[in-house]
Amino acid sequence: MLNRLLTVAEVSAAARRLVSAHAGAGRLRRAGTSREGRPLLLLSVGSGPRHVLVVAGAHADEPTGPTTALALARRLLRGRIASPAADLTRVTWDFLLCLDPDAAALSRTAEVCGGAVPAPPARALADYYRASYRPLAAEQPEWAPIEGSHLPETDVLLGLVDTLRPVLQCSLHNVDAGGTFLQLTAGLPGVEKPFARAAADHGIPLQYGTFDALHWQTPTPAVHVLPPPALRHRLTAGSAGIGRSTWCAPDAYGGTTAIIEVPLWASRAADDPAPHPTPAAALRALTALTLTGGREITALVAGARHLLPADDPRLRVLTWMGEGLYELVTSSWRSLALAEGPPLSVADIDALGIAARRQPLRAAGLLHDLLTRATAPEAASPRTRVDALLTTWCAHFAHELGLRAIRPRDQVGHQAAATLAAAEAALEETGGR
Numbered sequence: 001m002l003n004r005l006l007t008v009a010e011v012s013a014a015a016r017r018l019v020s021a022h023a024g025a026g027r028l029r030r031a032g033t034s035r036e037g038r039p040l041l042l043l044s045v046g047s048g049p050r051h052v053l054v055v056a057g058a059h060a061d062e063p064t065g066p067t068t069a070l071a072l073a074r075r076l077l078r079g080r081i082a083s084p085a086a087d088l089t090r091v092t093w094d095f096l097l098c099l100d101p102d103a104a105a106l107s108r109t110a111e112v113c114g115g116a117v118p119a120p121p122a123r124a125l126a127d128y129y130r131a132s133y134r135p136l137a138a139e140q141p142e143w144a145p146i147e148g149s150h151l152p153e154t155d156v157l158l159g160l161v162d163t164l165r166p167v168l169q170c171s172l173h174n175v176d177a178g179g180t181f182l183q184l185t186a187g188l189p190g191v192e193k194p195f196a197r198a199a200a201d202h203g204i205p206l207q208y209g210t211f212d213a214l215h216w217q218t219p220t221p222a223v224h225v226l227p228p229p230a231l232r233h234r235l236t237a238g239s240a241g242i243g244r245s246t247w248c249a250p251d252a253y254g255g256t257t258a259i260i261e262v263p264l265w266a267s268r269a270a271d272d273p274a275p276h277p278t279p280a281a282a283l284r285a286l287t288a289l290t291l292t293g294g295r296e297i298t299a300l301v302a303g304a305r306h307l308l309p310a311d312d313p314r315l316r317v318l319t320w321m322g323e324g325l326y327e328l329v330t331s332s333w334r335s336l337a338l339a340e341g342p343p344l345s346v347a348d349i350d351a352l353g354i355a356a357r358r359q360p361l362r363a364a365g366l367l368h369d370l371l372t373r374a375t376a377p378e379a380a381s382p383r384t385r386v387d388a389l390l391t392t393w394c395a396h397f398a399h400e401l402g403l404r405a406i407r408p409r410d411q412v413g414h415q416a417a418a419t420l421a422a423a424e425a426a427l428e429e430t431g432g433r
Contacts, residue, residue, distance in 0.1 A: 268402025293360030
């Protein structure tokens with residue numbers, strides 16, 4: 001029984017043992033090399049002509065995916081899944097165990113939030129943000145092409161898509177808080193019910209509203225389909241060029257990508273469809289929350305910059321965030337209250353409340369990490385200030401949104417079941433191709 005999340009190093013070691021125990025049925029190879037020379041390991045299971053490509057570890061602050069990939073590969077090799085997608089004579093499953101191992105080396109989220117006995121949400125959230133690292137958008141392998149950046153990790157993934165021509169690419173992600181939701185680059189009829197059933201089986205609410213899929217098409221709650229190119233200018237800040245991301249690469253071969261998001265903490269109102277009583281006022285308050293918190297951290301960074309290593313990637317992220325990210329994020333939702341269509345729901349405001357708190361907390365966690373590593377005695381004062389902000393903001397976050405921890409085995413169990421459901425739907429949709 002899985003009781004905790006595994007680090008990337010633990011997943012890699014376990015994959016080697018798994019392949020040794022199932023010689024011939026499982027294969028592990030180095031698909032490529034990261035910018036800093038780390039291996040990108042591909043675990044392949046089965047010998048079928050149709051491929052399902054599972055991508056884990058795209059974001060270093062999202063620790064569930066690598067453990068899910070390993071757990072699903074193990075179940076497939078042991079023949080414990082009754083599904084057409086588990087017929088390894090028809091389907092080959094290819095698991096990229098960590099797409100961004102360099103960023104993973106700077107993040108400790110699997111260690112701090114992967115335990116079997118969760119800490120109280122407020123304390124656990126603060127620990128999570130202190131341990132988190134996510135690189136600049138231009139340094140994120142899935143997203144770099146949108147920013148005009150060229151990364152070896154991106155090339156490895158695009159090369160796998162070109163070689164394998166998967167009927168489905170599954171990208172395994174976490175949200176910090178909220179509920180679970182599914183983003184699709186094209187519709188997958190039949191996936192909705194098993195996705196919702198898997199969430200219910202594992203005690204995870206569906207996320208009825210989400211900042212991540214703002215202005216995507218939503219055929220059913222918590223399932224979002226990428227709109228056609230002519231409508232993508234309305235997408236969340238920075239994602240209008242999503243067609244250049246690795247998510248859309250399987251389109252060239254008739255494949256689909258499913259982005260499966262599972263929360264580390266569930267929020268009380270994630271699945272509340274009732275109209276929000278005062279959406280305009282709520283949006284104004286959330287905008288102020290993001291901008292005020294972001295500017296406070298930016299000012300602390302400016303005051304402590306002489307204490308921080310100039311070449312540290314964490315400082316690069318903090319600088320980028322302080323140069324307009326908070327304003328860019330909030331601009332995405334300022335017009336929502338005036339938009340045509342259904343009124344914003346309680347779940348919509350819940351999702352935006354999470355997004356509003358997320359960015360300043362990410363920045364505070366990065367700055368705390370840098371100040372903790374600083375050796376100068378004068379780093380103690382700003383570190384204490386940042387620590388106090390983290391503690392206060394996370395307590396407010398946990399209380400206002402009614403957060404509760406999702407056990408690692410439920411995160412992994414749901415994500416694995418959702419991946420299988422998406423694979424079944426994709427194989428059915430593509431028929432004999």
